[in-house]
Amino acid sequence: MGYGRLLKIDPVVVEWNYNIEYRHSYAEDSPFFMALGRGRLLGSKCKSCGFKYGTYRKYCMYCGSETDDIELPLHGKVHSFTTCYYSGETFRGDVPYTLVLVEFPGVDSLFMSRLFINSGEKPEIGMDIVAQFKKFQTFTVNDVYFVPA
Amino acid sequence: MADNQRKVYMIAGGVTPFKKINFNDDFRLNVKHSLDYALKDSGMKTEDIDGSVSAYFSDHLQGQLIAGAMSNDFIGLAGKPSKRIEGGGATGGLAFQTAYEEIASGTMDTCLAYGFENMSHVGTWRGNDIIALGSDASFDYPLGGFYTAYYALMATRHMYEFGTTEKQMAMVSVKNHGNAMHNPYAQAPMDITVEDVLKSPVVSSPIKMLDICLMSDGAACAILASEEVAKSVSGKPVLIKSIGSSSDTMRLADRPFGKVPLLPNENDSMYRDLKYPGVHSFRAGRLAARMAYRKAGITSPEKEIDFAELYDAYTSAEIQAYEDMGFCPYGQGGKFVEDGRSMLDGDIPVNMEGGLQASGHAIGATGIMQAVYAFWQLQETVHKHLGSNRLQVKNPQRGLIHSHAGTGAYEAVTIMEAV
Ligand SMILES: [Zn+2]
Numbered sequence: 168m169g170y171g172r173l174l175k176i177d178p179v180v181v182e183w184n185y186n187i188e189y190r191h192s193y194a195e196d197s198p199f200f201m202a203l204g205r206g207r208l209l210g211s212k213c214k215s216c217g218f219k220y221g222t223y224r225k226y227c228m229y230c231g232s233e234t235d236d237i238e239l240p241l242h243g244k245v246h247s248f249t250t251c252y253y254s255g256e257t258f259r260g261d262v263p264y265t266l267v268l269v270e271f272p273g274v275d276s277l278f279m280s281r282l283f284i285n286s287g288e289k290p291e292i293g294m295d296i297v298a299q300f301k302k303f304q305t306f307t308v309n310d311v312y313f314v315p316a
Numbered sequence: 317m318a319d320n321q322r323k324v325y326m327i328a329g330g331v332t333p334f335k336k337i338n339f340n341d342d343f344r345l346n347v348k349h350s351l352d353y354a355l356k357d358s359g360m361k362t363e364d365i366d367g368s369v370s371a372y373f374s375d376h377l378q379g380q381l382i383a384g385a386m387s388n389d390f391i392g393l394a395g396k397p398s399k400r401i402e403g404g405g406a407t408g409g410l411a412f413q414t415a416y417e418e419i420a421s422g423t424m425d426t427c428l429a430y431g432f433e434n435m436s437h438v439g440t441w442r443g444n445d446i447i448a449l450g451s452d453a454s455f456d457y458p459l460g461g462f463y464t465a466y467y468a469l470m471a472t473r474h475m476y477e478f479g480t481t482e483k484q485m486a487m488v489s490v491k492n493h494g495n496a497m498h499n500p501y502a503q504a505p506m507d508i509t510v511e512d513v514l515k516s517p518v519v520s521s522p523i524k525m526l527d528i529c530l531m532s533d534g535a536a537c538a539i540l541a542s543e544e545v546a547k548s549v550s551g552k553p554v555l556i557k558s559i560g561s562s563s564d565t566m567r568l569a570d571r572p573f574g575k576v577p578l579l580p581n582e583n584d585s586m587y588r589d590l591k592y593p594g595v596h597s598f599r600a601g602r603l604a605a606r607m608a609y610r611k612a613g614i615t616s617p618e619k620e621i622d623f624a625e626l627y628d629a630y631t632s633a634e635i636q637a638y639e640d641m642g643f644c645p646y647g648q649g650g651k652f653v654e655d656g657r658s659m660l661d662g663d664i665p666v667n668m669e670g671g672l673q674a675s676g677h678a679i680g681a682t683g684i685m686q687a688v689y690a691f692w693q694l695q696e697t698v699h700k701h702l703g704s705n706r707l708q709v710k711n712p713q714r715g716l717i718h719s720h721a722g723t724g725a726y727e728a729v730t731i732m733e734a735v
Contacts (some may be wrong), residue, residue, distance in 0.1 A: 178339050179492050222569045249468035251520045253443030258460035277569040292476050307458040
């Protein structure tokens with residue numbers, strides 16, 4: 168920041184690059200991201216009230232108790248979907264791509280992921296899908312994705 | 317608690333035109349333009365204002381931290397109490413409520429709420445990225461998550477649950493862009509058809525380009541006051557009858573599947589099989605409305621609300637809001653617009669000045685912009701401020717304003733009444 172390239176005058180507008188190295192810690196959510204590298208999808212079960220979360224969280228949002236890690240079933244169903252033809256700048260090279268909310272049998276809440284589907288096929292609510300894992304870990308939530316079962 | 321609160325009035329408001337790019341006026345000057353308008357309209361002076369609440373959403377968009385303090389010194393409020401409120405798209409709505417609390421609690425007699433945003437500092441794709449940081453940065457954003465996609469996931473499910481159609485969504489766009497034709501402050505007035513909306517490029521299915529709000533540069537302000545001050549100014553004050561707000565999980569994936577929090581005009585049998593809110597509805601909007609209605613003594617919102625400014629960041633969201641606010645039962649929002657009930661001549665006109673779709677969305681300013689338009693409606697001074705009476709609701713007694721953060725992570729609902 169600070170060194171500008173002149174874009175226009177009257178008014179004077181300068182453009183600079185706003186770029187930072189940023190350290191994002193997954194902190195207490197780290198076990199989830201580590202497990203993806205071993206082909207395991209973790210959710211959480213509350214030690215106290217038993218609520219089963221489809222998205223990993225270390226503490227229960229209903230009763231505040233600590234949760235246990237649980238292994239989520241790899242098979243689920245599409246709860247909702249959207250295909251994106253535009254995106255944020257970071258994912259511009261990825262469009263079009265499909266996002267889904269996944270429901271798992273016996274689990275009380277959902278999980279958001281990408282669905283890879285053959286062109287010509289259309290995602291639908293209730294579609295059976297199955298988790299796949301990236302061979303080379305990126306250490307992001309993209310290390311798991313879904314395909315039609 | 318409601319009993320020992322002081323009554324709160326809105327006594328003046330101002331907005332700047334919302335523009336796609338405004339490099340000529342920075343955020344401070346935009347705030348000043350809106351304030352000068354409000355002061356002139358009410359005959360007040362800067363020294364009459366006890367303090368302020370500033371509203372802007374993103375430090376990344378602004379490129380300037382503590383921008384509220386910079387605005388304060390620019391407009392002559394340095395040396396007076398001030399705080400900044402941030403709550404995503406509900407930033408302006410929540411700041412307006414904070415100013416209400418300053419008066420209701422007796423902390424101030426006159427409080428300025430102002431909001432601004434300069435979204436043109438970055439391109440649209442980068443702007444999508446920055447706004448997407450307002451979603452879970454570990455689990456949602458890295459998927460290529462961005463707000464149109466999140467609202468699209470909700471819209472897909474709303475269509476599945478209730479049979480809402482893309483055509484009904486398009487009707488919201490036609491209505492709001494058409495209304496904006498009579499609003500000189502609006503960014504994108506357009507005379508369009510349902511077919512135009514349906515043919516516009518798909519951004520994130522089922523949401524298309526003309527289903528989406530704008531990114532804007534602009535500002536808005538509202539001056540709130542105690543009863544005593546309200547009586548002393550020129551112009552007709554408007555009573556802020558009640559405020560309500562609520563929150564929900566940041567991640568859509570964490571939303572529960574429970575029971576509908578009922579409004580007084582609803583009963584359990586209406587929603588026996590509906591798992592709520594899931595991702596089809598905005599629980600925080602419903603809870604905020606319920607709180608505001610309870611405090612205002614409203615039992616039949618569909619009869620007692622004369623008009624509304626709803627958060628139409630996406631056309632689907634306006635349809636969902638009809639239901640969350642109880643203007644119609646869950647599942648009938650699509651029919652609500654199809655039947656013309658939210659049109660200018662409908663029984664609850666919604667977003668008469670064009671909403672976020674067409675008037676614009678300068679995030680921090682938006683909730684306050686809604687308050688200003690509602691204020692002019694209840695004063696019946698639309699002709700004076702917008703140059704014609706085309707958007708004036710006839711003899712309005714009560715209006716509702718509503719805004720969201722995230723996919724309803726915070727929501728604010730405020731009820732305003734003519735006096
Ligand atoms: Zn629990």
